[in-house]
Amino acid sequence: MTLTFAQPSDDKAELETGPAFTPRFDEKGLVTAVVTDARDGELLMVAHMNAEALALTVETGIAHYYSRSRGRLWKKGESSGNLQTVREIRTDCDQDAVWLKVSVAGHDATCHTGRRSCFYRTVGIDDGKATLTITDDHRHFDPADIYGEK
Numbered sequence: 001m002t003l004t005f006a007q008p009s010d011d012k013a014e015l016e017t018g019p020a021f022t023p024r025f026d027e028k029g030l031v032t033a034v035v036t037d038a039r040d041g042e043l044l045m046v047a048h049m050n051a052e053a054l055a056l057t058v059e060t061g062i063a064h065y066y067s068r069s070r071g072r073l074w075k076k077g078e079s080s081g082n083l084q085t086v087r088e089i090r091t092d093c094d095q096d097a098v099w100l101k102v103s104v105a106g107h108d109a110t111c112h113t114g115r116r117s118c119f120y121r122t123v124g125i126d127d128g129k130a131t132l133t134i135t136d137d138h139r140h141f142d143p144a145d146i147y148g149e150k
């Protein structure tokens with residue numbers, strides 16, 4: 001990895017309209033990554049990237065994240081084969097989030113539950129309780145087969 005990122009400017013105008021990508025990592029060294037399918041715009045997942053993951057993603061064109069739960073670099077699809085080829089990367093106005101438009105390989109699925117998207121439920125309210133209703137129950141793969149029993 002050769003790409004490094006310069007310190008963000010204190011000047012808001014520079015961050016908002018200047019030509020330099022200077023991501024504003026949080027106190028844990030992470031930016032939020034929103035990931036949609038380049039095919040049709042479906043929201044696939046939300047994850048986090050440290051500088052290493054972001055640099056590798058920009059340089060290789062394959063999406064890399066930092067897994068907070070596993071505490072390590074995570075090349076999405078490393079065990080499932082569901083790699084993400086990056087078609088476009090955007091950052092937001094204050095450069096603390098990125099938006100990846102990707103093409104998904106393998107099972108055309110992103111969620112570790114086997115579904116296409118991690119966002120397969122809607123939130124509602126029923127009898128004073130917050131509820132979840134599954135809107136997509138189609139599994140593109142069996143997680144037990146792909147990841148093994150956990």
Ligand SMILES: N=c1c2ncn([C@@H]3O[C@H](COP(=O)(O)OP(=O)(O)OP(=O)(O)O)[C@@H](O)[C@H]3O)c2ncn1[C@@H]1O[C@H](COP(=O)(O)O)[C@@H](O)[C@H]1O
Pocket residue numbers: 045046047048066067068069070075076077078079080081082110111112118147
């Ligand atoms: N495959 C996934 C996966 N796909 C999508 N996501 C989403 O990515 C988000 C970030 O993942 P993590 O939970 O690892 O990291 P985190 O959100 O920073 O940390 P937590 O606070 O959630 O613990 C999750 O909240 C999920 O919505 C996944 N999260 C975890 N995995 C695991 O990643 C491993 C490798 O899978 P592949 O990359 O498909 O080979 C397997 O063990 C999977 O179970």
Ligand SMILES: [Mg+2]
Pocket residue numbers: none
């Ligand atoms: Mg999570």
Ligand SMILES: [Zn+2]
Pocket residue numbers: 110111112113117118119
């Ligand atoms: Zn998921």
